[in-house]
Amino acid sequence: MASKVRLARRICEVQPSATLAVDAKAKALQAQGLDIVGFGVGEPDFDTPGHIVNAAASAMKSGDTKYSAKRGAELKRLIVEKLKRENNLEYKPEQVIVSNGGKQSLYNLCQVLVDEGDEVILAAPYWVSYLEQIRLAGGKPVILNTTEATAFKIAPQQLEKAITPKTKLFIHNSPSNPTGSVYTPEEIRAIAAVIEKAGIYALSDEIYEHLIYGDIKFLSMAAISPRLKELVVTVNGCSKTFSMTGCRIGWAAGPDEIIKAALKFQSHATSDPAAFCQAGAAEAYASRPASEAAVAAMRKQFDQRRKHMHARLNRLKGVTCLEPLGAFYCFPNISGVFGRQFNATRVNSPMDFCTVALEQAGVALVPGEAFGSSQHVRLSYATSMDLITKGLDRLEKMLNG
Ligand SMILES: Cc1ncc(COP(=O)(O)O)c(C=O)c1O
CATH class of the missing domain: 3.40.640.10 (Type I PLP-dependent aspartate aminotransferase-like (Major domain))
Incomplete structure (x- = not known):
């Protein structure tokens, strides 16, 4: 049955934030007891100084x-x-x-x-x-x-x-x-x-x-x-x-x-x-x-994680990642994976890739469509080195295994 709520046209034409949506989906799976590695949200994991x-x-x-x-x-x-x-x-x-x-x-x-x-x-x-x-x-x-x-x-x-x-x-x-x-x-x-x-x-x-x-x-x-x-x-x-x-x-x-x-x-x-x-x-x-000391310490850790994530992404079959020089995101091109099938699900878009990564590998990523790209996904490295390793191990198993 059609909804009776008559919202303004202005809001109907707006898309919800994909990054927050990914985070919500990952959290919902976590609440069900699943072990999800989240690379979705762009939020430093450090305590406020x-x-x-x-x-x-x-x-x-x-x-x-x-x-x-x-x-x-x-x-x-x-x-x-x-x-x-x-x-x-x-x-x-x-x-x-x-x-x-x-x-x-x-x-x-x-x-x-x-x-x-x-x-x-x-x-x-x-x-x-x-x-x-x-x-x-x-x-x-x-x-x-x-x-x-x-x-x-x-x-x-x-x-x-x-x-x-x-x-x-x-x-x-x-x-x-x-x-x-x-x-x-x-x-x-x-x-x-x-x-x-x-x-x-x-x-x-x-x-x-x-x-x-x-x-x-x-x-x-x-x-x-x-x-x-x-x-x-x-x-x-x-x-x-x-x-x-x-x-x-x-x-x-x-x-x-x-x-x-x-x-x-x-x-x-x-x-x-x-x-x-x-x-x-x-x-x-x-x-x-x-403040400057705190920022420098965070930047140092981001830099180590950045190098690690970037190197690991480039080892994945069908994935290439340009070295990011700022912020805390890697933005790999995953178009080399298009056409491949993972447990009967074929990947033809970043959105498909993210669905498979979340549901089959327990890794939350943001699909490029949210940023105007049909070939990329976004991973935030504002998370611990251990979780980066764990998430990349899982993606490696899914893509190279
Ligand atoms: C490019 C860019 N601009 C602005 C913001 C807004 O950040 P905040 O509203 O938390 O200050 C963000 C947060 O993700 C961002 O990535």
């Missing part, structure tokens, strides 16, 4: 449980300092918005910049939520496809060709979720030159800024020229850098009018994040030696 937890806990105990105007001002001041120190960007605190995760900052910005029918350009494979956030704002995603041949990075000419009179915004994400690719400063400058010439806006999602392995130096797009500072909004947050995903502290910095509009939007949607979580974030930016 102790000094950050202590600051949040004592803020809560001392009554920091109200609306956060005072606490918010302190955190914004510290974010302004961080942007100057680390990103060569000068902003006033009024040019910063603190949101419930980087996700909300991005959502706010789509809502205040994108009108019905506006085109928003982004590279595929892309992070799942960009596409739906663009659609929720009534915008039209314009996808630039990339492959291993360019290390999943777009060329400036590709962007130039895609720009039309309807283009409003470009979304840049480096290091990238899901591919782990990292643009060099030269590559960012070349893309920024196209943005500057066209006068379109850009969101630079820098949430994995501190998770780069190897020699590439991080560059914030907005720092390239004064004109770009008028066009680019920088988005970042504490989730990935400080392993604070559940605290929901993200932020954006950019031109006065854009941030003012985002603040107005957020004031009606959610108001600011929890005051005591903002206290934890303030501590993360204020106590630099402790």
Whole structure:
């Protein structure tokens, strides 16, 4: 029987988050007593550094449980300092918005910049939520496809060709979720030159800024020229850098009018994040030696896991994996497995591959379809070395056995 609930068209056209769906399916199987190795969710497995937890806990105990105007001002001041120190960007605190995760900052910005029918350009494979956030704002995603041949990075000419009179915004994400690719400063400058010439806006999602392995130096797009500072909004947050995903502290910095509009939007949607979580974030930016040491220790472990997972993936029959240089994901190409059968189930797509891996090997992966790829799956290595070995042993048995 047809449902009587008449939902708005807006939400009916949105796909649920595939990464959260995979995690839920894996957890449901675990609840049934099955031993599942989860490579699905993009969440650091490390504890939040102790000094950050202590600051949040004592803020809560001392009554920091109200609306956060005072606490918010302190955190914004510290974010302004961080942007100057680390990103060569000068902003006033009024040019910063603190949101419930980087996700909300991005959502706010789509809502205040994108009108019905506006085109928003982004590279595929892309992070799942960009596409739906663009659609929720009534915008039209314009996808630039990339492959291993360019290390999943777009060329400036590709962007130039895609720009039309309807283009409003470009979304840049480096290091990238899901591919782990990292643009060099030269590559960012070349893309920024196209943005500057066209006068379109850009969101630079820098949430994995501190998770780069190897020699590439991080560059914030907005720092390239004064004109770009008028066009680019920088988005970042504490989730990935400080392993604070559940605290929901993200932020954006950019031109006065854009941030003012985002603040107005957020004031009606959610108001600011929890005051005591903002206290934890303030501590993360204020106590630099402790935070930098904690981030360096996490990065070191991610790097070891990255190398291990990447090497093991390339030993699987039908699988090839480009070396990821940032974030905490491997994004192997599994098209060499297409056509093979596993216990009567034929694999012809990433979704098939993930179903077989979960049901027959007890390994949870995210299908590439969620990121705009018909040839890849995503594995997060934000999990222990033991679990990485166990999961890869299982995949090896399934594919090579
Ligand atoms: C590319 C990218 N941007 C933004 C986010 C948002 O993170 P949060 O809302 O936890 O700050 C994520 C989280 O997975 C991400 O991968």
